[in-house]
Amino acid sequence: MTDPYGFLKIPRRPVPPRPVEERLNDWNEVYAGQALLPLVSEQAGRCMDCGIPFCHSGCPLGNLIPEWNAYATRGNWRAAAERLHATNNFPEFTGRLCPAPCEDACVLALNADPVTIKNVEQAIADQIWERGYAPPHPPERLSGKTVAVIGSGPAGLAAAQQLTRIGHTVAVYERADRIGGLLRYGIPSFKLEKQHLNRRIEQMRAEGTKFRTGVDVGGDLDATELRRRHDAVVIAVGAMERRELPVPGRELYGIHQAMDYLTLANRVGEGDYASPPVSAEGKHVVIVGGGDTGSDCLGTALRQGAASVVQLDINPEPGDTRPDTEPWPTYPKVYRISHAHEEARGREGTDPRLFSSATLRFEAGTAGHVRALCLTEVEPRARRPRPDTERVIPAELVLLALGFSGPERGTGLMEQLGLTLDDRGNFARDVGFAAGTAGRAERAEPAVRAKTDGVFVAGDAGRGQSLVVWAIAEGRATAAATDRYLTGSTELPAPITPMDRPLVA
Numbered sequence: 001m002t003d004p005y006g007f008l009k010i011p012r013r014p015v016p017p018r019p020v021e022e023r024l025n026d027w028n029e030v031y032a033g034q035a036l037l038p039l040v041s042e043q044a045g046r047c048m049d050c051g052i053p054f055c056h057s058g059c060p061l062g063n064l065i066p067e068w069n070a071y072a073t074r075g076n077w078r079a080a081a082e083r084l085h086a087t088n089n090f091p092e093f094t095g096r097l098c099p100a101p102c103e104d105a106c107v108l109a110l111n112a113d114p115v116t117i118k119n120v121e122q123a124i125a126d127q128i129w130e131r132g133y134a135p136p137h138p139p140e141r142l143s144g145k146t147v148a149v150i151g152s153g154p155a156g157l158a159a160a161q162q163l164t165r166i167g168h169t170v171a172v173y174e175r176a177d178r179i180g181g182l183l184r185y186g187i188p189s190f191k192l193e194k195q196h197l198n199r200r201i202e203q204m205r206a207e208g209t210k211f212r213t214g215v216d217v218g219g220d221l222d223a224t225e226l227r228r229r230h231d232a233v234v235i236a237v238g239a240m241e242r243r244e245l246p247v248p249g250r251e252l253y254g255i256h257q258a259m260d261y262l263t264l265a266n267r268v269g270e271g272d273y274a275s276p277p278v279s280a281e282g283k284h285v286v287i288v289g290g291g292d293t294g295s296d297c298l299g300t301a302l303r304q305g306a307a308s309v310v311q312l313d314i315n316p317e318p319g320d321t322r323p324d325t326e327p328w329p330t331y332p333k334v335y336r337i338s339h340a341h342e343e344a345r346g347r348e349g350t351d352p353r354l355f356s357s358a359t360l361r362f363e364a365g366t367a368g369h370v371r372a373l374c375l376t377e378v379e380p381r382a383r384r385p386r387p388d389t390e391r392v393i394p395a396e397l398v399l400l401a402l403g404f405s406g407p408e409r410g411t412g413l414m415e416q417l418g419l420t421l422d423d424r425g426n427f428a429r430d431v432g433f434a435a436g437t438a439g440r441a442e443r444a445e446p447a448v449r450a451k452t453d454g455v456f457v458a459g460d461a462g463r464g465q466s467l468v469v470w471a472i473a474e475g476r477a478t479a480a481a482t483d484r485y486l487t488g489s490t491e492l493p494a495p496i497t498p499m500d501r502p503l504v505a
Helices: 039-044 065-074 077-085 091-097 117-130 154-165 194-207 223-229 258-269 292-303 339-348 413-417 468-487
Strands: 146-150 169-174 210-213 232-235 255-257 284-288 308-313 353-355 357-364 370-377 391-394 397-400 429-432 445-448 455-457
Touching (some): 039 065, 065 077, 077 117, 091 117, 091 194, 146 154, 146 223, 154 194, 154 468, 194 210, 223 232, 223 413, 232 413, 232 468, 258 292, 258 397, 284 292, 284 391, 292 308, 292 339, 370 397
Parallel strands (some): 146 169, 146 232, 232 455, 284 308, 308 353, 445 455
Antiparallel strands (some): 429 445
16 A cells, blocks of 8 residues: 555645646647646555445446555556456546546545545556556457447447457447547547547457447448348447527537537647637637537637637536535535636636526527627526526627437437437447356346347437446447357456446435
């Protein structure tokens, strides 16, 4: 373990991001070039190696956090890499993108500042690549079984890597022109530089995973035919059915879905455009939606040179401290500042978010283009408009970041594979229990409830919109279920079940 008194002697010190004025002038990660060491090693020494490490419960992957904290403290990066990779295929993604519910579940968070777990994870992940601790791991022998994975986001990639390494022949089908799903086109480069994604894909290619881009399964390629050609199919298409805003004026030009806007911005970084077809440059921008996607739009609009940016959040402004209704170790709803909010606040001096606010209508300018947005304050619980609170703000570019309501409809997948939807609009899944020793049931694994045998669902397509750690955990668990189906047993880990949910009150 680390120093048993480390948490008493060492205060919490997160790795500082680059100055706002510097990072707004480029698209590099907010921590690019910042020295993680030796600060991270010192911070890892604050870990108490608790008898019951609740940080494990805060993370669906079951990351062995106290173990790799101890190795990071001593500078034993090879051992830290092995313990981190034991539960997580892509720690360089989670170390950059996850909001770190493990930190809120840290035992220190009961009455002090938690360990900087996210910083430690990113540091170990970076050391993995700098020191060559991530070589390809091709299987020792092939099983003779083939698996098709539809979708190349974190769930699909995790499932594909696990199945490839166990010996199955895996092909990943992606309808976009590049592999990566939302990691490629939905996450801005200032949160995840694409070099991290590219080198994982190359690692997977070296292990034997095949990638097929530009293939629309359900459209160009009949999913029934794909199932006939493979021994099993994993569906990892995400939850891309976008929520709409049915208010007057929605048809005006200049109102876009957030994911379309982010995709075009990311394509500039990929070299597809010299400048984005939809840009915030010189415009008054309004983002409707207070979640992570809205924050990504905010950071993107600031870097494109927006004249002003306002973000509308229908939820009330949270407090600074954990409410009594959300006790430790749950992930509480508290006032949080993303790097994009920090950038906007530093520029204007105020938080760009308007809480308890909802859109009433859009107003037209010249040539049918939006020029303003009429909003109202809403009641905290009922979300009804408050009388006499209407006001109009300028809006020359409006981005709808209202979240998603399950897998995209009308793609042909559901009909061709006999899939059904659950009451939340996701692909329905059965929970299969395998007989264990002495007649006990082993841990449940996710399987799709479909007319077609051998079809499995991973990630947001079955769970609904969630975090990258849940997507990777789903991919690993679905790989275990698929391997068991193909061979009758499995040695692959299944960290979660379809019924598992985040640790919330």
